Amino acid sequence: xxxxxxxxxxxxxxxxxxxxxxxxxxxxxxxxxxxxxxxxxxxxxxxxxxxxxxxxxxxxxxxxxxxxxxxxxxxxxxxxxxxxxxxxxxxxxxxxxxxxxxxxxxxxxxxxxxxxxxxxxxxxxxxxxxxxxxxxxxxxxxxxxxxxxxxxxxxxxxxxxxxxxxxxxxxxxxxxxxxxxxxxxxxxxxxxxxxxxxxxxxxxxxxxxxxxxxxxxxxxxxxxxxxxxxxxxxxxxxxxxxxxxxxxxxxxxxxxxxxxxxxxxxxxxxxxxxxxxxxxxxxxxxxxxxxxxxxxx
Amino acid sequence: xxxxxxxxxxxxxxxxxxxxxxxxxxxxxxxxxxxxxxxxxxxxxxxxxxxxxxxxxxxxxxxxxxxxxxxxxxxxxxxxxxxxxxxxxxxxxxxxxxxxxxxxxxxxxxxxxxxxxxxxxxxxxxxxxxxxxxxxxxxxxxxxxxxxxxxxxxxxxxxxxxxxxxxxxxxxxxxxxxxxxxxxxxxxxxxxxxxxxxxxxxxxxxxxxxxxxxxxxxxxxxxxxxxxxxxxxxxxxxxxxxxxxxxxxxxxxxxxxxxxxxxxxxxxxxxxxxxxxxxxxxxxxxxxxxxxxxxxxxxxxxxxxxxxxxxxxxxxxxxxxxxxxxxxxxxxxxxxxx
Numbered sequence: 001x002x003x004x005x006x007x008x009x010x011x012x013x014x015x016x017x018x019x020x021x022x023x024x025x026x027x028x029x030x031x032x033x034x035x036x037x038x039x040x041x042x043x044x045x046x047x048x049x050x051x052x053x054x055x056x057x058x059x060x061x062x063x064x065x066x067x068x069x070x071x072x073x074x075x076x077x078x079x080x081x082x083x084x085x086x087x088x089x090x091x092x093x094x095x096x097x098x099x100x101x102x103x104x105x106x107x108x109x110x111x112x113x114x115x116x117x118x119x120x121x122x123x124x125x126x127x128x129x130x131x132x133x134x135x136x137x138x139x140x141x142x143x144x145x146x147x148x149x150x151x152x153x154x155x156x157x158x159x160x161x162x163x164x165x166x167x168x169x170x171x172x173x174x175x176x177x178x179x180x181x182x183x184x185x186x187x188x189x190x191x192x193x194x195x196x197x198x199x200x201x202x203x204x205x206x207x208x209x210x211x212x213x214x215x216x217x218x219x220x221x222x223x224x225x226x227x228x229x230x231x232x233x234x235x236x237x238x239x240x241x242x243x244x245x246x247x248x249x250x251x252x253x254x255x256x257x258x259x260x261x262x263x264x265x266x267x268x269x270x271x272x273x274x275x276x277x278x279x280x281x282x283x284x285x286x287x288x289x290x291x292x293x294x295x296x297x
Numbered sequence: 298x299x300x301x302x303x304x305x306x307x308x309x310x311x312x313x314x315x316x317x318x319x320x321x322x323x324x325x326x327x328x329x330x331x332x333x334x335x336x337x338x339x340x341x342x343x344x345x346x347x348x349x350x351x352x353x354x355x356x357x358x359x360x361x362x363x364x365x366x367x368x369x370x371x372x373x374x375x376x377x378x379x380x381x382x383x384x385x386x387x388x389x390x391x392x393x394x395x396x397x398x399x400x401x402x403x404x405x406x407x408x409x410x411x412x413x414x415x416x417x418x419x420x421x422x423x424x425x426x427x428x429x430x431x432x433x434x435x436x437x438x439x440x441x442x443x444x445x446x447x448x449x450x451x452x453x454x455x456x457x458x459x460x461x462x463x464x465x466x467x468x469x470x471x472x473x474x475x476x477x478x479x480x481x482x483x484x485x486x487x488x489x490x491x492x493x494x495x496x497x498x499x500x501x502x503x504x505x506x507x508x509x510x511x512x513x514x515x516x517x518x519x520x521x522x523x524x525x526x527x528x529x530x531x532x533x534x535x536x537x538x539x540x541x542x543x544x545x546x547x548x549x550x551x552x553x554x555x556x557x558x559x560x561x562x563x564x565x566x567x568x569x570x571x572x573x574x575x576x577x578x579x580x581x582x583x584x585x586x587x588x589x590x591x592x593x594x595x596x597x598x599x600x601x602x603x604x605x606x607x608x609x610x611x612x613x614x615x616x617x618x619x620x621x622x623x624x625x626x627x628x629x630x631x632x633x634x635x
Contacts, residue, residue: 142573270444
């Protein structure tokens with residue numbers, strides 16, 4: 001789509017600046033970025049800003065309705081649960097568990113995936129083919145099922161959930177990174193660099209990785225939305241975070257029996273999970289479009 | 298084409314082999330006594346133990362044990378369930394059809410809704426309609442399924458009272474189990490309340506199908522939309538337009554045929570996600586399928602059941618994946634060439 005330009009202006013900005021330019025033109029992506037940044041901020045500073053202790057059971061304030069209800073208290077904006085714990089504090093604390101933990105698992109899985117993917121992508125022959133078949137096997141097992149199996153081996157708990165999700169996300173990272181590297185190795189500039197005498201390590205770090213990091217970012221954003229949903233789903237099933245922990249999924253299953261009495265205690269954590277996943281998806285979509293546009297221009 | 302088929306079959310064999318090795322290893326990886334994990338017997342006295350050890354060749358090398366394990370799998374002797382002490386294979390055949398039924402309806406719904414909406418969204422991607430569809434698809438894509446199911450239950454079951462909130466059919470109706478698929482069973486059943494039972498089963502089916510179909514439908518919309526937009530930029534579309542074909546003709550003769558081919562492959566890819574989501578849906582709607590059975594097995598530390606559940610589900614997913622890929626190659630000359 002060539003636009004008519006009156007003045008021949010040169011566009012020599014850095015790739016990152018060009019990317020930001022295309023990214024910031026999409027309103028939805030900016031909304032996603034803002035939401036994402038605030039979730040990130042809350043997941044870091046949550047322990048310092050909770051108005052009440054998220055695990056303190058105020059026995060004189062059981063099942064307090066939200067503050068917009070006639071008999072709610074302004075000190076407890078979302079009310080309290082059946083044990084008198086402040087819901088707002090628990091939501092904030094849950095940001096660390098659900099969102100923060102998902103981010104950590106994705107980063108860990110990405111690091112491992114990068115190493116294994118590079119190994120698979122740079123190698124040839126039997127080793128590479130063996131790797132591929134192994135990945136084909138693991139990729140066919142649904143990630144939640146894999147996580148459930150791992151939890152069944154390790155036993156339920158938040159830390160085990162994190163390990164399970166790291167392992168469950170790994171195959172798709174390795175597969176994606178391997179394919180991206182294999183695609184890059186066919187390019188002419190890689191051949192040219194090799195003719196200059198570069199070895200495998202130099203090709204990987206100086207040419208291949210700078211060219212695939214955009215793809216990796218998009219991949220990570222998709223993995224992050226899966227990770228949030230899986231952590232919450234495992235928590236909801238009672239296989240992840242255990243009862244007192246203020247993880248969003250576990251909070252929903254805790255308050256399921258209160259659905260008639262206190263619908264807010266089910267609705268709000270779910271809304272937060274939804275908002276977190278939506279922000280990640282908006283961000284990922286925005287990045288994908290921005291990358292595509294930058295390549296075209 | 299024959300070479301391709303042979304290669305695929307070889308791959309299928311390798312993957313199934315790997316899967317069986319993994320399943321075998323689980324007997325050792327799970328906590329507890331491997332002999333109990335393999336046999337599924339809760340209490341083993343010493344004479345029985347010696348008998349089983351020689352039968353399972355647990356006193357020999359791992360390879361011999363694995364071969365014995367494979368023989369048992371092929372012979373259909375999958376061990377017993379810890380919880381019920383019933384043969385596992387029999388239990389699985391009782392719960393699997395319910396899951397397949399639910400998944401099939403959801404997949405069907407996702408095609409019926411996803412493909413047309415994807416095409417509509419691609420016609421004018423920047424228009425109000427296109428943007429609305431894309432936005433809704435993004436929202437559906439981000440919904441945590443268990444919360445969505447709870448919201449629908451709150452609204453339709455508790456608020457409006459239109460649908461029952463769980464189960465497959467009301468307890469009033471007794472339907473003999475022939476195929477395991479409730480709709481087929483009702484049609485086969487020779488009972489006076491056939492109409493009423495059918496209606497009742499349908500009301501039980503609507504909400505779980507809707508919940509389960511949400512994710513694949515939105516993925517399908519996004520996929521078809523992107524595929525259409527990409528095809529729409531190709532040169533042969535410009536050629537077709539230049540020849541003087543109108544929009545509908547271009548869409549039908551050149552656009553759809555090229556854009557919808559990868560959709561076949563999407564079935565295979567969707568199937569794995571669907572099975573995962575079906576597990577959650579079944580738990581929430583108390584649907585007596587393999588997902589709920591598997592989750593219950595985890596609560597009960599029923600390791601033999603987890604092992605065989607994994608084998609059945611993965612084999613199912615792998616086979617569907619492979620079949621759709623072969624179909625896709627069969628229909629798509631471009632994929633056949635490479």
